[in-house]
Amino acid sequence: MRLSLETYLQVHVVIYATKEINRNADILPNITLGFQIYDSCSVLQREMEGTLWMVTGQSRAIPNFQCQKREKLAAVIGHSTSTYSILMAHILGLSRYPQISHFSTSSLLSDKTQFPSFFRTVPSDAFQSKGLAQLVLHFGWTWVGLVALANDYGQQGIQVIKQEILKSGACVEFTEYIQISLPNYNIPHIVQVIKDSTAKAVVIFSTDVHFLPLLDEFIRRNVTEKIFVASEAWSTTSLFSSEKYSKLLAGTIGFAFYSGNIPGFHEHLDHINPVELPERAWNWMFWEESAGCSFLNFENFTFPRERPSRNCTEKDKVEYFQTYLKQLPSMRITYNLYSAIFAIAKALHDLNTCRPGDSHFTNRSCSDIWDLKPWQILQYVKKVRMKLSSGRDIFFDDNGDPPPVYDIVNWQLIPEDTMKQIPVSVCSESCLPGFRKAAITGKPTCCFQCVPCPLGEITNTTDTNECFRCPWDQWPSQQRDKCVPKPIEYLSYEENLGVILMSTSITSSLIPLGVLGLLIHYKTTPIVRANNYAVSCLLLLSMSLCFLSSLAFIGYPNREKCLLRQVTFGMVFALCVSCILAKTLMVMIAFKATKPNSDLKKWASPQMSYVVIGLATFIQLLISVSWLSLSSPFPEYNFNAKSGVLVVECNEGSPTAFWCTIGYLGLLAIISFLVAFLARLLPDSFNEAKFITFSMLAFLIVWVSYIPASLSTSGKYTAAMEIFAILSSSWAMLCCMFAPKCYIILFRPNMNSKKYLLGKN
Template sequence: MSWFLLSTAWVLCASAIETYCAASNISCSLPRESIAGNLSNPGDIVIGGTFPVHLDRVYNDLSFTNKPAELQCQRFSIERYQYMHALIFAVEEINGDPELLPNITLGFQIFDTCTTLRRAAQGTLSMLSGGTEITPNYHCGSGAPLAGVIGDSLSTRSILMAQILGLYRYPLVSYLSSNPVLSRRDLFPSFFRTIPSDDFQMRGLAHLVLHYGWTWIGLLISDNDYGQFGLQMVKQEIINGGACVAFAENIMTGQPNRNAPHLVQVIRGSTAKVVVVIASDSDFVIVIEELQRQNVTGNIWIASEAWATSVLLRDKRFQMILVGTIGFAIHGGKMPEFTKYFSSLKISNHFSDMFIKEFWEEAFSCKWPNTKLADNATTNGCTGNEKLETLYSEETYRIPLNVYTAMYAVAWALHGFLCTPRIGQLKYAKCPNVSSFQPWHILHYIKYVNFMTKDGIQVSFDANGNPPAVYDIVNWHVSGKGTLEQVTVGSYDLNAPDRKTFTVDEDKHVWANNSTEVPLSKCSPSCPSGFRKVIVPGKPLCCYECARCPQGQISNQTDAVECHPCSWDTWPNLQQDRCLPRTTEFLSYEEPLGYSLAAICILSTLIPLFILAVFIHYKKTPIVRANNYSLSCLLLLSLFFCFLCSLGFIGYPQPEMCHLRQVAFGMVFSLCISCVLAKTLTVVIAFKATKPGSRLRKWTGVKVSYCIIGICSLVQLCMSITRLLFSPPFLKLDTDTKPGIIIVYCTEGSPTAFWCMLGYLGLLATISFIVAFLARRLPDRFNEAKFITFSMLAFLSVWVSFIPAYLSARGMYTVAMEVFAILSSSWAVVGCIFVPKCFIVLLRPNLNTREPLKITSNF
């Protein structure tokens, strides 16, 4: 915007000076200033052109004690010279085409800007003035009118030129200026270009970086508009893509050494191996030379289009540094006629070309006679008979093709105005001639340009003056001749019909040291599967540490930002990179613990049956009769079921079994303890009933025992039915207790009901224990109260110990603990009550008599 205001102020000042001088009758003029580097050819209409044929200038000390010396250019560029001749070739081809601009001859006026703003401004003002001298706001020459300007190569110079030319609505068509700000129609109403805007290129460069997984990137950018706008865009795109910028350094274009020593130290000291360079080749080559001096190699350079196909950097001495470079190049094509034209240039036919001798010296590494040589320098002499055909053959042209299409765009706009029916508001009664057109006429027509070149390239501009965005992706290889060459390995086309904007042929890639493996550029090593990235405070996001995924979570990709939990029925493997089905845990018959307990249960059920068989066989013996034969048989049957019900706790818990096993356990144990209680009370009643006049004789029958058993069992039955109706046990899968294991178990339903059941059993056992303890010394040889005392003591000890063990056990061990308690308590009753009797019956039959009895047994 500042240039626009400055240019406007310039025009206003010139008008004011003219008015003042006319009124005062004072003669005034600007200082004369010669403009070197001017190459022109006459015609009916003139096309302007600016090219940086020289890449540098002599840096003079501007003390202003004397008149400043004229700007002196140096470092001739064959590549830029070729761009200039692409314009000349296009003009000659158009002049020879009877269909395009018939009867009209185009001329040209070309200026060497020498990569300086001063030369760009001089050339622009000179073309507007129409002569060899610069007269702002005046066209003093009587020559052919100016139709438009082709230029410039650098965005900074194009911005200046577009501001000046935009004041007068002269079209400016750039072949290499890609700064996005030039698309703003409010600032640059007459600017067009045949190279895409950097908006597209910088997004593509970031896409390229992210495509190869590089996350630690260095940036080198020139300190001009091209570099600074590029820095903003590519840095933002890289960060948005998840990568980080290790450093961003400016190439100081105003310094002769471009600040190269400092830049090389930064590159050497950084861990970033990939460096994006947004600068011209004439600036970057000085940095490359410094890298060569300090022997810094091994980096991968990402090239912007300004140097991706540079001839200047193809020098063999840069091979170790630049091999493997990859970048965006302007979309190219074949120009066989231009190759033929350029390779046929001769000194004798181009005397008016002031640059051709310098070109000849650079192309053939020779010197013309009388040329001053450096000290101790030796070189071949130029003769002018050297053959360019030996140096230039058919190749892919990129920037020359842009210059060529830019020239044709202006020509077709002229053709549209002079030789075709009017477009839009431009309607005339008669066909206009060369002298009648104004620059805005051509500007109007160039907006609608849409044509195809002889090489099949479609040319058009959008509303902002931009062409379709297409780039080639090039990779720098070492050719068979030992020199660097740029090989096209892919494309970036935003108008691709299948929306595959980014395509790369990986097999064609070559990297540093001629490796075919993609190099790494990371601040931190990659986190493998099973780990996640942990951001380190105070460091960029790409500088992280690796942490193992939390328990129960996995990461199945490298550099995972977060871990993901497995589903409820799966669990991570040891590497935590995939989920496996969880192991189910229950007291299985296949487990050693399960089949051991099952075997004990089965064997234990045989013991009560065996004892029952013994009692049946010896039912008439005194010891069997004295201990209430019928109650003993019922107790033995209940003990059989006690041992048997423990099998219901082993195996996969089925929903039906969950309902029945706790009820069965409660009922059979209630029956068992009720039988023991009935036996104990019967002993006490029987002893008391033998006293004279005792009223207890009527309670000595078996009906009382059965009533006790029935009442005690009925209470447990009511509790069990209530439990089943309101809070039944059910099957549950526990995934939280043990990592990676699904514990399959039956819940108690209502914990209150479960503990009430155990409490009731404990109450019956406690009553039996107390009664038996009080009756342990009754004078009866076959008094079993003392055995019942020991059995109930053991029974209560088992279940009191069971409570903390049950509450602390987990998984199948909870069930195993309950099975163990059932077996232990059942064995306590069997061992304490029936084993002594069996010992006497089977092994001491002499003690199984009635003679020692002091009390007659009536039961």
């Protein structure tokens, strides 16, 4: 296997950090810290064997045996892969050897009951997975695909991401695993699933090495227009920096480990001379592969693969070496390795400087650094807290994890100085305000159709599941995306209908006054004197008030107007009909009283008319006073009368009192009609009975027609209907009662004589 630049730099970070600690008089003074590097070659069996080598101190694996004759093993750093770290942690945990990983992120390793001596300088995948899920949701990607490595790292991480995405209400279209055990990693199947999917965003929870075949298959099948969300294991890798993958990976976003600076490390690399490197196979193998030439002075070692045919020159050995090192990849992994070495050194330093009574042990005693036990150094690793020269604080929580800190990385093509819109990855387009989401049978919750809100309801945000009603005084806008104040409706003076009715009422009220003036001018004539002049004047005044009473039904229905308009209408009409009743009775009594020995002579006096008028009007007054006292009318908003309109109207308080008022007026009119009907054939040239009959008949027809008409209308038209009934009935009485008299006075003066009255033509 080829030794990558990142791996090579990790080796030099161990060398550099160890030298830095040994030169530092403040950490482990007079003690030299050493290290051993073991390569498992990514083989699980060799990892287990190497772990047992380190624990036993022998060149072969002997379980449950320790014989470290020379240097004491203080701690183990590794592995970089979670699966390997789990295996190591099971073995090292038995002897309580501290183990610090600089790259293993599986959340399983946070379980202290299984792995009591495991620590790490990288955050757990539990934090990364939740963060990646929030990153996906931040961009509004509610329809995503998931691809993970089929090992502890991938399976644990992707499950947390899936749970977080589903918990937020988003959906996962597919979940696929890269099967490491299969020859082709199951790559063709995974690529086909991604190509056929409608999800634009795909979360890749894998290492760079295992994701590489997937990218090659994408390119072969021309899979484009997908946005990748990267886990930290490949988000900053240098393997994908070639032009081959640049367009496919453009826009990739993901998490990366916190990148810190290692002071002096670059200078350390600048002073490395490949000629002076230790004669180690991996050293020379790395440089021969990197430079593409063979080092002649390293010919006695056996290499696992064929060496380059060209021999290296001095220029190759020095200049190319430094040029290659300037292509440094991200220092994120090496920085975490650097932190792990210093954490172990600090724990050893604290153990060495222990004072009796201040130790971390139960009996407060101190241990000897030259004869330390694994569990003793473990106690100090748990309590490590120090600040590196880079400024970073190192400490572990109860689970052996560091503070979760990540960088967010985004891959973009540098030459293009343009901004790209954030891609959309949804199953269904968002429902705009005014619409709600409706589920589609057999589809996930993220797949839906947008349905307009029903009448009277709105939504003011996108992707709302339910519409809601506006407040009682508001109504949805045309787009149904906000509530607007309902238009207020009442019969106002400003609108055409109100102006027409008001003008008609005022103009009509002047006609009875004009007739009154005519009667006053001709009050000495027979036709005026023969028809109870005083009552006729009172009748004309009441008719003028009847016309004017309709004005109380126009304008904004405030409390005073609601309180008095029906009462005013009832009183003036009661006065008017009472006057007609009085005139009708007096006509009947006058003719009956002319018979000999008639008892009606005592009722034929003029005062009798005023008694009838007063009594009939007083009864209406009692009805009105009772109405106002027990259940008076009041203004109210009626939001059920018309859809989308707020009708301001008067609530009559007691419908019974209202219909009693109308009914009483009808009763007076019926009595007047019956009496006048009986007296219509009495011999008199100026007999008013037949005119009263027609006037009361017209009055009754108008108000009987008003009842169903008022019940079938609402809002301002109910008030307009009552005004129309008032004006119509008033005009009916005025015309039927006084039109014939005015015609005789003005156009037939010969009929306005005593001879005509007595029937002597």
